[in-house]
Amino acid sequence: MARTVTSSSARGTRLGRPLRRVPRVLLVPAVLTALISLLPVAYLVVRASGGGIETVVETIWRARTWELTVASLGLAAAVTLLSIFVGVSLAWLVVRTDLPGRRVFGVLAALPLAVPSYVAAYIWIAAFPGLTGFTGSVLVLTLVSYPYVYLPVAAALARIDPAMEEVALSLGRGRMSVVLRQLRPSAAAGALLVAMYALGEFGAVSIMRFDVFTTQIYTSYRASFDRTPAAVLGLLLVVVTFVIVVAESRSRGRAAYATRGAPPRRRRVVALRPAGKAAALVWSGAVAAAAVGFPFAGICYWLLEGASSGVRPDRLLAAFGATVGMAAAGALVSTALAVPVGVIAARYRSRTASVLEQASYVGHALPGIVVALSLVFFAVRYAYPLYQRWPMLVLAYAVLFLPAAVGAVRASVLQSPPVLEEVARSLGRGPFAVMRQVTLPLALPGVTAGAALVFLTAMKELPATLLLRPTGMDTLATRLWTETGSGAYGAAAPYAAVLMLVAAVPGFVLGRRSTKEDT
Amino acid sequence: MSMRRLIAAALLPLALTAAACGGQATQEAQTTPAPGTSATPESFGENSLVIYSGRNENLIAPLIDKLKAATGVDVQVRYGDSAELAAQILEEGDRTRADLYFSQDAGALGALSKAGLLAPLPQPLLDRVPEKYRGADGTWVGVSGRARVIAYDPRQVKDAPKSVFDLTDPKYKGKVGWAPTNASFQSFVTALREVSGEDKARKWLTDMKANDTQTFAKNGDILNALDEGKISAGLINHYYWFEKVAEKGEAAVPSKLAFPQAGDPGSLVNVAGVAVLKASKRAEVAQKATDFLLAAEAQKYFSDDTKEYPLIEGVPTAAGLPALDSIKGPDLDLGKLDSLDQTLTLLKEVGLV
Numbered sequence: 035m036a037r038t039v040t041s042s043s044a045r046g047t048r049l050g051r052p053l054r055r056v057p058r059v060l061l062v063p064a065v066l067t068a069l070i071s072l073l074p075v076a077y078l079v080v081r082a083s084g085g086g087i088e089t090v091v092e093t094i095w096r097a098r099t100w101e102l103t104v105a106s107l108g109l110a111a112a113v114t115l116l117s118i119f120v121g122v123s124l125a126w127l128v129v130r131t132d133l134p135g136r137r138v139f140g141v142l143a144a145l146p147l148a149v150p151s152y153v154a155a156y157i158w159i160a161a162f163p164g165l166t167g168f169t170g171s172v173l174v175l176t177l178v179s180y181p182y183v184y185l186p187v188a189a190a191l192a193r194i195d196p197a198m199e200e201v202a203l204s205l206g207r208g209r210m211s212v213v214l215r216q217l218r219p220s221a222a223a224g225a226l227l228v229a230m231y232a233l234g235e236f237g238a239v240s241i242m243r244f245d246v247f248t249t250q251i252y253t254s255y256r257a258s259f260d261r262t263p264a265a266v267l268g269l270l271l272v273v274v275t276f277v278i279v280v281a282e283s284r285s286r287g288r289a290a291y292a293t294r295g296a297p298p299r300r301r302r303v304v305a306l307r308p309a310g311k312a313a314a315l316v317w318s319g320a321v322a323a324a325a326v327g328f329p330f331a332g333i334c335y336w337l338l339e340g341a342s343s344g345v346r347p348d349r350l351l352a353a354f355g356a357t358v359g360m361a362a363a364g365a366l367v368s369t370a371l372a373v374p375v376g377v378i379a380a381r382y383r384s385r386t387a388s389v390l391e392q393a394s395y396v397g398h399a400l401p402g403i404v405v406a407l408s409l410v411f412f413a414v415r416y417a418y419p420l421y422q423r424w425p426m427l428v429l430a431y432a433v434l435f436l437p438a439a440v441g442a443v444r445a446s447v448l449q450s451p452p453v454l455e456e457v458a459r460s461l462g463r464g465p466f467a468v469m470r471q472v473t474l475p476l477a478l479p480g481v482t483a484g485a486a487l488v489f490l491t492a493m494k495e496l497p498a499t500l501l502l503r504p505t506g507m508d509t510l511a512t513r514l515w516t517e518t519g520s521g522a523y524g525a526a527a528p529y530a531a532v533l534m535l536v537a538a539v540p541g542f543v544l545g546r547r548s549t550k551e552d553t
Numbered sequence: 554m555s556m557r558r559l560i561a562a563a564l565l566p567l568a569l570t571a572a573a574c575g576g577q578a579t580q581e582a583q584t585t586p587a588p589g590t591s592a593t594p595e596s597f598g599e600n601s602l603v604i605y606s607g608r609n610e611n612l613i614a615p616l617i618d619k620l621k622a623a624t625g626v627d628v629q630v631r632y633g634d635s636a637e638l639a640a641q642i643l644e645e646g647d648r649t650r651a652d653l654y655f656s657q658d659a660g661a662l663g664a665l666s667k668a669g670l671l672a673p674l675p676q677p678l679l680d681r682v683p684e685k686y687r688g689a690d691g692t693w694v695g696v697s698g699r700a701r702v703i704a705y706d707p708r709q710v711k712d713a714p715k716s717v718f719d720l721t722d723p724k725y726k727g728k729v730g731w732a733p734t735n736a737s738f739q740s741f742v743t744a745l746r747e748v749s750g751e752d753k754a755r756k757w758l759t760d761m762k763a764n765d766t767q768t769f770a771k772n773g774d775i776l777n778a779l780d781e782g783k784i785s786a787g788l789i790n791h792y793y794w795f796e797k798v799a800e801k802g803e804a805a806v807p808s809k810l811a812f813p814q815a816g817d818p819g820s821l822v823n824v825a826g827v828a829v830l831k832a833s834k835r836a837e838v839a840q841k842a843t844d845f846l847l848a849a850e851a852q853k854y855f856s857d858d859t860k861e862y863p864l865i866e867g868v869p870t871a872a873g874l875p876a877l878d879s880i881k882g883p884d885l886d887l888g889k890l891d892s893l894d895q896t897l898t899l900l901k902e903v904g905l906v
Contacts (some may be wrong), residue, residue, distance in 0.1 A: 098901060163783060240770050240883055252898075253734050256636035259643065259664035260894070390645065403637065410644045422631075505603065505631040505650075516649060520611035522800060 035472030052068075053117050057465035061386070064374035066227050069391035070429070071436055071515040074400050077408030078187050078268045085262025093266040098250075103270065104497075106233055106247040107120065108276075109171055109178035112224050113232040116176040121183025122221060128549055129191040129315050131304045132316065137549045140188070142322040144545030145486070147181045148330045148537035150494040150511070152237030153530050154178050156518075170242040175232050179323040181544075182231070182438075183224035185487070186445055188548035189480070190220040193449055199344015217343055219286050219448070223441045226282045226395070230275060230437065237496065244439040248401040255403060267403045277391050333531045349513065354532060357509040360424065363506055364431025365489035368439040369481060371432055376443025377473060381452065392438065398437045402497030405418050405433055409502060427502045438491065441485020450476035483547060486540040558900060601627040602838045603644065605651040606745035607635025607661065608825060614861050619854065620845050626838055635661045636736065641829070645669060652833040653842055655825070658736050659887045660743075661691040662828050675840065676811065681847045682864040685887055686824045694845045695824030695887070697855040698862035699792045700880055701741050703811045703819060709785035717745075717819035720786060721760040728777040729766045730775035730787035736773065737790050737823060743896045745818040748883040752790070758903045768905075773797070779808045788819070791874065795860035800832040815881030820883050860906070 093099060127133045128140040155174045158165055194216045202212040217512050236248040247267060248466070254264035304315055323496055372394070379391040397405065412460065413421040420426050454476070458468045473482070494510045503512065510533040517526030566672055595860045606613055610632045621628050629649075630884060633641070635657040642649050642665060649670075656662045665671050671692035679687050679694055686695035703714045709728070714720060720729050732738050746754040767784055775787035776797055798806050813819035827840040827846060852863035856870055862877045863870065870876055 096901075098904075163781070165779065181857045243768055250733075255640050256736065258635065259636065259639055259661070260642070261640065302807045403640075404615060406639060407644055410641055414645050418648065454594070497637075500633050501637060505629050513631075520609040520796065522611060524800065525611075 035282035042150065053382050055385055056378055056382050058383065059466040060374045060378055060463075060469070063371075065376050066388045067375050067436070068370040068390050070371065071394045071397050071433055073412055073433065074408040075269070075272055077411050078125070078265045078308050078400075078404065079538045080411070081261045081265035081268055082385070083111045083544055085260075085265070089262045089329050090266050093263045094270070098377075099270070101266065102250050102267075103243060103274070105168075106271075107274070107478060109168065109175070109239070109244070109349055110229045110232040112168075112172045113175045113179065114229045116172065116387075117180040118221060118225050118230045119177065120180040120504040121185075122187050122217070123320060124180075125184050125188035125191055125548070127318055129188050131314065133268045133306065133311065133318065137546075139322065140549030141190075141545035142326050143184050144181050144548060145538060145541045146178050146325040146329075147490050147544070148534050148541040149491070150237070150497070150530075151235060151239060152186075152220060152333065153177045153200060153333070153514075153534070154329050155241040157237035157329050157336070158381070161321060161328075161332065166243045167256060168244055171239045171244040171518055174238050174242065176237075177321075179228045179231050180187050180325070181541075182305055183221060185548055186224045187217055187482070189445070190217050190449075192548075192550070220284055220445055222282050223445060226279065227438060227441060229278055230395070233271060234401050236403075238387045240351040247273055251401055252403060255407075260543045264404070269352060270273065271399055272396050276396050278394065279395045283388060283392065303351075308543070317536065326525065330534065332450070333527065333534060335529055336523065336527040340522075340527045345525060345528040349508070349529060351511045353447045353508045353529065356507050357511070357533070360427055360499075360509060361431070361489050361492035363428045364492040365439075365485040366431040366434065366552065367428050368436050368488045369443075372439035372443050372484070373435055373474070375469040376440045377447050377469060378504075379440065379444040380447035381455075381473075391444075394440050395437045397433060402434065402495060402499075403501070406498035406501035407428055409498075411431070422504055424504055424507070428505075429486070430498040431495065432503050434495065434498060435491050436486045439481075439484045439488045442487065443481050446480020446484075447473060448475035479547075483544055486544055490537050493533065566637045577597070596759060598821045599835065600625065600838060602629070602649050602652050602835060602842055604628060604630045604653045604655055604874050605638045606632050606655040606656045607629050607638050608632075608655055613615050613655070615858065616846075616851060616854050619850060620842060623845055623850065624841055626842065628712050628842070632732060641663055646670070647832040649830055649832050651830050652835045653827055653829055653839040655827050656693075657825050658740060659688075659693075659695065659826060659890050660736060660740055660822055660893050662688060662891065663701045663824050663893075665828060666690060670831055672833070674829060674843065678840065678843055685885070685903070686822075686864050687826070687887075692849065693747070693801055693826050693828035694843065695826040695864055696843075696851070697820045697825050697859065698823070698877060699737075699814065699825070700736065700862070700882070701819055701821045702789060702791045702794070702811055702815060703780055703786055703817055704783060704789050704794060704808045705782075705786040705811055706807060707777055707809050708782065708807060713809065714786055715811070715814050717788065717813060718817075721757065721764050722768075725764060725786060727765040727767065728785040729761070729764070730769050730784045731761070731766055732769045732772055732775060732788075732862075732901055734770065735772060738788060739893060739896050739900070741788070741818060741821050742900065743893055744821040744885055746881050746899065747885055748816075748818045751830065751895075755899060755903065757900070758808060758905065762903060763904065773780075776808065778808075780806055790823075792860045795871070795873075798840075812875055812880055816883060818883045820880050820882040822877065822880055824860065825861070863883065 123140070124143045128136045128143065133139065151174060154177065155170070158170065158174055194213060199212045234248060235251060239246055240249050240252070245269070249253050251264045251267050254260060254267065375390055375394050378387045409426060413426050417426070449475070450473070455472050460471045463471065494511060496515055497511055499509055500515065503509070510529045514526050514529040514533065517523070517529065617628055617630055620626065623897070631638070638654070639656070639661040640885055642651060654665065666688055669778060673691045674694055679691055682695055686698065687693065692843070703717065703720070705713055742754065742758070745757065765858050767778070769778065772789040772793045776793050778784050778789045792811055794806065794808065827843055830837050830841065833839055847865055848867055852865050852868040855861040856863045856868055860874070862874070
């Protein structure tokens with residue numbers, strides 16, 4: 035009866051039970067968030083049905099479609115499993131062992147977030163041209179996305195109350211039974227992000243010349259100007275995502291994961307034996323070298339190689355400003371939209387709650403171009419004055435990266451004890467006051483970390499930025515695209531380097547946070 | 554406290570942005586004192602223009618500056634991928650913000666023309682370029698040309714390949730690079746279909762595939778693999794080679810270009826071209842810009858700077874290039890290159906895209 039162990043702090047009393055009725059103050063903004071994230075899906079339905087049922091059926095039954103489905107799912111599965119392995123192993127070594135230099139490794143483990151997948155792919159393929167196809171795609175995508183697992187798992191490991199582990203031992207069960215159960219929601223949430231990221235990824239797989247769903251969608255737009263097959267493929271991707279999202283929320287189960295009160299004072303640290311220590315050092319070092327050292331070294335080489343081709347500082351500065359500004363606005367808006375959904379997902383158990391949460395995820399595996407075109411479609415019709423203005427781009431970032439923010443809000447709300455909210459409620463506070471005065475302040479560090487994650491990801495975004503940016507505005511990513519597009523790789527390097535350095539700042543902070551003793 | 558630090562980390566970039574934006578604004582104010590420059594597209598004056606350009610900013614921005622200087626038109630350019638911009642225009646429909654669409658290839662222009670989104674151009678403008686380099690319905694006109702070539706490695710291949718049909722030879726097994734998702738390649742396959750017929754095109758594609766032809770994402774990647782000696786021939790556009798020589802120097806580019814023999818679809822000349830949007834309220838300004846692009850100054854720019862072929866009479870081609878009318882490419886109406894759908898069907902059947 036492992037469940038009793040994990041939920042012993044919250045279960046058994048009427049107070050700790052998940053609530054059923056979602057108050058209007060949360061429901062209304064959450065519905066708005068869900069509707070915004072469903073915009074791309076609505077657009078795809080319009081476009082797919084516009085082409086007539088024959089095109090739809092013909093696209094679905096094409097043998098190639100199924101080959102691509104298998105390729106996409108295979109890629110997502112391999113990347114997700116490997117990311118779980120890498121992320122969980124590093125988190126355990128950094129948080130729960132006496133690994134020498136574990137703080138440094140903790141920071142390094144988060145830094146791959148600063149590396150855009152297309153830059154990583156380009157650098158790997160430049161160094162190892164044979165590394166194309168499935169293997170190369172899996173390698174690059176795992177190396178850039180395992181931090182999505184590492185960060186939440188490290189945070190969860192640091193929060194597990196050793197008292198629970200002792201309870202487990204006293205009941206004759208292994209310590210790991212508690213640890214694994216407590217890790218499951220954070221590992222699953224991270225894995226879900228990785229899976230959706232791998233499904234929707236285009237840049238790296240196209241450089242690796244591996245044909246998947248997204249490459250086919252791009253080909254459909256780029257070569258045939260026919261939006262119907264692309265829309266049908268996009269909808270299939272939505273269905274696949276939906277299945278994965280539902281599976282993840284089922285696996286999460288109904289257990290409550292809150293600790294009783296303050297975070298644990300002490301943490302059980304495993305003393306590694308010399309051989310284990312050596313192996314752990316080799317493993318952590320190898321991951322850091324491949325995921326961080328190699329791309330940064332590659333950028334340095336690239337910079338030196340193209341040193342002759344001058345960069346225009348005014349352009350670099352303008353692109354830097356636009357990148358940071360847009361990404362920061364995107365992070366703020368995503369987080370604001372995510373809070374009601376995340377709180378509902380953490381605190382309420384009802385059909386409405388799960389529908390709202392799942393709705394904010396389904397569009398996430400769609401490639402950037404689909405999200406961008408859907409916003410073009412709606413903006414031109416219903417928000418023309420905002421079209422090709424920065425708010426539209428910010429909205430695109432919110433639609434694309436909402437799940438990371440929702441996940442962060444949900445996880446951090448879950449980890450704070452619901453009892454405090456019950457107390458506030460029993461003192462006569464309304465739902466809004468409870469959220470503002472109790473729930474959010476407790477969850478703030480986690481929510482801020484989620485915002486940092488969105489900020490990082492939005493900085494690297496390219497396809498939606500190209501289509502939705504204000505005319506004449508350039509981000510570091512679009513400059514990088516322009517330079518590489520004209521074959522000016524030397525001139526492109528500074529943009530890639532600045533992009534990675536700026537993204538490394540929040541990456542560093544997130545990494546530091548993961549190794550903190552007290553959070 | 555980690556939270557305080559997180560907030561500080563979030564605020565620092567914001568402060569920097571504010572500084573950068575402030576700097577940018579003052580800079581703009583200094584360089585462009587004219588009123589209305591910071592205006593939004595719809596509040597633009599009569600003498601202004603929005604161009605959606607599928608051509609790379611690095612290649613085209615200097616030309617846009619010349620356009621501004623020569624015509625006094627206030628030009629805003631939105632850069633993107635040709636086909637993605639075409640998809641954007643298709644979504645925008647009659648509410649497009651584009652006045653002029655500048656496409657990398659004829660296919661995207663054909664698609665917009667087919668969708669009825671383009672306005673006819675005046676005949677005198679059309680007549681400046683040979684008939685084969687403009688739209689059959691007069692809604693778009695080519696402004697510069699590029700030739701498909703076979704780039705080859707003289708270290709590995711003694712005799713330059715004379716035809717794309719040479720490349721199915723076993724001596725090229727696993728040694729040829731192509732980019733099946735690249736628009737220029739697909740235009741070439743369309744030409745192959747039109748000139749040699751569906752069956753021969755299919756056989757060539759199948760034979761090439763059976764010959765283990767290497768797939769790349771971009772022309773530039775093919776050229777890099779070629780110069781690194783990993784393949785011995787590749788199907789690209791002529792100007793990629795000239796660009797790479799300009800960037801890396803001739804010593805870093807051991808490959809050479811072969812212009813296939815007369816009539817071979819492998820020497821197709823495709824064009825980059827422009828079209829005026831039907832929904833544009835500034836059609837006259839857009840035509841003025843088209844007029845500029847088809848006059849000597851702009852045509853000389855294509856020849857000298859982007860190493861493309863000028864299309865009007867009297868402007869010489871770049872050194873090292875055979876004359877445009879000496880390339881006896883396939884006898885083909887470029888308008889037929891919009892039969893890309895069939896090409897894609899064929900490429901899909903063969904399993905290439």
